[in-house]
Amino acid sequence: xxxxxxxxxxxxxxxxxxxxxxxxxxxxxxxxxxxxxxxxxxxxxxxxxxxxxxxxxxxxxxxxxxxxxxxxxxxxxxxxxxxxxxxxxxxxxxxxxxxxxxxxxxxxxxxxxxxxxxxxxxxxxxxxxxxxxxxxxxxxxxxxxxxxxxxxxxxxxxxxxxxxxxxxxxxxxxxxxxxxxxxxxxxxxxxxxxxxxxxxxxxxxxxxxxxxxxxxxxxxxxxxxxxxxxxxxxxxxxxxxxxxxxxxxxxxxxxxxxxxxxxxxxxxxxxxxxxxxxxxxxxxxxxxxxxxxxxxxxxxxxxxxxxxxxxxxxxxxxxxxxxxxxxxxxxxxxxxxxxxxxxxxxxxxxxxxxxxxxxxxxxxxxxxxxxxxxxxxxxxxxxxxxxxxxxxxxxxxxxxxxxxxx
Amino acid sequence: xxxxxxxxxxxxxxxxxxxxxxxxxxxxxxxxxxxxxxxxxxxxxxxxxxxxxxxxxxxxxxxxxxxxxxxxxxxxxxxxxxxxxxxxxxxxxxxxxxxxxxxxxxxxxxxxxxxxxxxxxxxxxxxxxxxxxxxxxxxxxxxxxxxxxxxxxxxxxxxxxxxxxxxxxxxxxxxxxxxxxxxxxxxxxxxxxxxxxxxxxxxxxxxxxxxxxxxxxxxxxxxxxxxxxxxxxxxxxxxxxxxxxxxxxxxxxxxxxxxxxxxxxxxxxxxxxxxxxxx
Ligand SMILES: Cc1ncc(COP(=O)(O)O)c(C=O)c1O
Numbered sequence: 001x002x003x004x005x006x007x008x009x010x011x012x013x014x015x016x017x018x019x020x021x022x023x024x025x026x027x028x029x030x031x032x033x034x035x036x037x038x039x040x041x042x043x044x045x046x047x048x049x050x051x052x053x054x055x056x057x058x059x060x061x062x063x064x065x066x067x068x069x070x071x072x073x074x075x076x077x078x079x080x081x082x083x084x085x086x087x088x089x090x091x092x093x094x095x096x097x098x099x100x101x102x103x104x105x106x107x108x109x110x111x112x113x114x115x116x117x118x119x120x121x122x123x124x125x126x127x128x129x130x131x132x133x134x135x136x137x138x139x140x141x142x143x144x145x146x147x148x149x150x151x152x153x154x155x156x157x158x159x160x161x162x163x164x165x166x167x168x169x170x171x172x173x174x175x176x177x178x179x180x181x182x183x184x185x186x187x188x189x190x191x192x193x194x195x196x197x198x199x200x201x202x203x204x205x206x207x208x209x210x211x212x213x214x215x216x217x218x219x220x221x222x223x224x225x226x227x228x229x230x231x232x233x234x235x236x237x238x239x240x241x242x243x244x245x246x247x248x249x250x251x252x253x254x255x256x257x258x259x260x261x262x263x264x265x266x267x268x269x270x271x272x273x274x275x276x277x278x279x280x281x282x283x284x285x286x287x288x289x290x291x292x293x294x295x296x297x298x299x300x301x302x303x304x305x306x307x308x309x310x311x312x313x314x315x316x317x318x319x320x321x322x323x324x325x326x327x328x329x330x331x332x333x334x335x336x337x338x339x340x341x342x343x344x345x346x347x348x349x350x351x352x353x354x355x356x357x358x359x360x361x362x363x364x365x366x367x368x369x370x371x372x373x374x375x376x377x378x379x380x381x382x383x384x385x386x387x388x389x390x391x392x393x394x395x396x397x398x399x400x401x402x403x404x405x406x
Numbered sequence: 407x408x409x410x411x412x413x414x415x416x417x418x419x420x421x422x423x424x425x426x427x428x429x430x431x432x433x434x435x436x437x438x439x440x441x442x443x444x445x446x447x448x449x450x451x452x453x454x455x456x457x458x459x460x461x462x463x464x465x466x467x468x469x470x471x472x473x474x475x476x477x478x479x480x481x482x483x484x485x486x487x488x489x490x491x492x493x494x495x496x497x498x499x500x501x502x503x504x505x506x507x508x509x510x511x512x513x514x515x516x517x518x519x520x521x522x523x524x525x526x527x528x529x530x531x532x533x534x535x536x537x538x539x540x541x542x543x544x545x546x547x548x549x550x551x552x553x554x555x556x557x558x559x560x561x562x563x564x565x566x567x568x569x570x571x572x573x574x575x576x577x578x579x580x581x582x583x584x585x586x587x588x589x590x591x592x593x594x595x596x597x598x599x600x601x602x603x604x605x606x607x608x609x610x611x612x613x614x615x616x617x618x619x620x621x622x623x624x625x626x627x628x629x630x631x632x633x634x635x636x637x638x639x640x641x642x643x644x645x646x647x648x649x650x651x652x653x654x655x656x657x658x659x660x661x662x663x664x665x666x667x668x669x670x671x672x673x674x675x676x677x678x679x680x681x682x683x684x685x
Contacts, residue, residue: 027539033541174476187466304511
């Protein structure tokens with residue numbers, strides 16, 4: 001039951017119960033079960049509907065700006081003196097990150113299902129902005145739940161969402177961060193079941209969300225695979241991405257999972273170090289548990305209470321991870337490593353100076369891992385990294401840490 | 407097998423009145439006070455006890471129960487202590503059924519087999535685990551039933567005719583009809599709609615059907631009890647406890663008596679329901 005039909009493929013999951021091995025599933029209140037079953041049915045139809053795929057493609061090309069470029073980072077490559085480094089430039093997308101790929105896909109689903117109200121959760125505000133954007137584009141009201149702590153530290157994105165016509169609801173429950181925002185969005189959903197579509201922002205939550213978010217984000221890896229073949233005539237040796245809930249990472253990983261010689265590396269937020277509690281490295285330092293509709297690796301105590309994570313980057317500040325990553329970790333197909341706040345900050349500055357690209361703090365974690373790995377690899381080897389977002393939203397955070405007045 | 411639960415509902419059926427099912431959060435505001443509250447419930451007229459297991463992320467609960475869970479966790483409550491609370495209660499009362507209610511993760515981390523062993527030994531009669539729908543029955547429901555512990559399922563307004571049989575399939579003890587789509591602590595919907603929904607469920611099962619979400623007063627309890635086999639009250643009790651606490655969140659001399667007074671009043675509601683039904 002847990003086995004994919006094709007034993008030689010890593011790309012066939014989840015099974016019909018939404019499982020990736022022991023991970024995933026549908027751990028939701030009864031009120032929500034009929035809703036996620038409806039969503040699954042609609043998704044199954046949409047997947048194979050040429051009209052749906054055509055609309056997705058058209059909006060991808062003309063609204064998001066796809067395909068995003070594959071960029072050879074020549075100066076960073078020279079600086080590190082090892083493997084050739086390529087960036088998949090998701091930060092050039094409309095709204096500045098990969099989040100829009102998923103939002104466009106899901107709002108088309110919402111429209112198909114006749115839903116008239118959009119809700120979303122957000123941490124850094126990137127998914128909130130992308131949700132508010134597509135809601136504006138499709139003329140639907142949108143409510144974004146955001147932890148009160150995050151509302152304060154991500155003020156520019158809060159303003160963007162409001163400009164786009166969304167209502168931002170600060171969540172004070174719990175500690176006022178992303179996991180609390182997700183709880184509150186789920187509470188809204190169980191209350192407004194008839195008209196509301198819950199637009200989840202990462203490859204987590206109850207089945208079918210991890211699958212459908214992955215499929216909408218897989219455009220990243222599908223394009224990158226073609227682009228690198230065109231540029232180099234071969235596949236990369238390594239694919240690297242930052243992992244919060246895991247959507248940009250699974251998006252670039254998935255099309256490469258069956259390419260046995262491609263090494264896959266996910267980068268978690270190591271925060272201030274794994275010894276204490278101030279990190280978000282659920283795979284490296286957490287354990288399997290059940291939260292927000294799925295079984296996955298979580299930061300939790302011995303009583304099964306969920307802990308608050310910490311990361312310099314609000315977008316990685318989540319105590320869980322998408323179930324497919326938990327599975328890829330356990331079966332060993334992908335490797336997951338932590339990067340600390342200060343390493344990410346250094347990478348952020350290095351990339352800005354060397355390539356003239358201000359990255360978001362989330363992919364700065366991936367860059368920091370590239371900085372560690374590339375020098376140890378041969379000049380004939382290739383690293384492909386997902387540059388998932390741009391850093392405009394982070395300049396205030398970085399400025400504060402570097403002691404600059406903005 | 408589930409003797410206490412079955413006997414309680416059989417006795418109430420013979421009496422011709424609905425059950426009063428009372429929820430409180432284990433360990434709120436502290437272990438000792440919470441145990442006193444638990445002991446006071448049947449004395450004040452509660453027929454079935456729902457013992458809340460605190461969880462850091464109670465996705466189906468409103469603010470009152472969220473905060474109660476945080477108070478309990480802050481005071482050091484754990485799943486082991488919540489089971490211990492049932493054990494302590496059973497020394498004095500071997501007749502009132504206890505249903506533990508909460509979320510799956512603490513049980514999963516405790517270990518399903520170990521949890522069920524300890525629950526049986528502590529005298530627990532049933533479980534309500536909000537985030538385990540029928541699709542997830544292999545996790546806990548089936549092993550619980552194998553030990554003779556009731557697995558009580560929630561049915562909601564979104565549970566349509568097509569889905570109801572699946573929801574009822576492995577349900578035992580009673581069916582908990584959540585009277586509206588929403589979180590705990592919301593407003594009470596129209597009792598006549600509830601009556602229709604209870605009738606719809608009863609057409610599919612011989613289990614007692616208890617109704618909860620939004621019951622605040624004796625009058626609500628009476629009205630709902632006219633069509634249901636039981637009336638569940640939670641948030642109102644949790645709010646009563648919260649309102650009795652000192653400024654720094656500690657129990658006061660009014661904490662236990664306040665719950666007693668409230669439950670006695672609610673109990674008069676379900677008892678009046680019998681008179682109404684007999685007319
Ligand atoms: C630019 C960027 N990258 C990565 C993430 C992390 O999310 P995920 O792991 O779902 O890609 C975020 C989340 O806000 C983000 O804004």
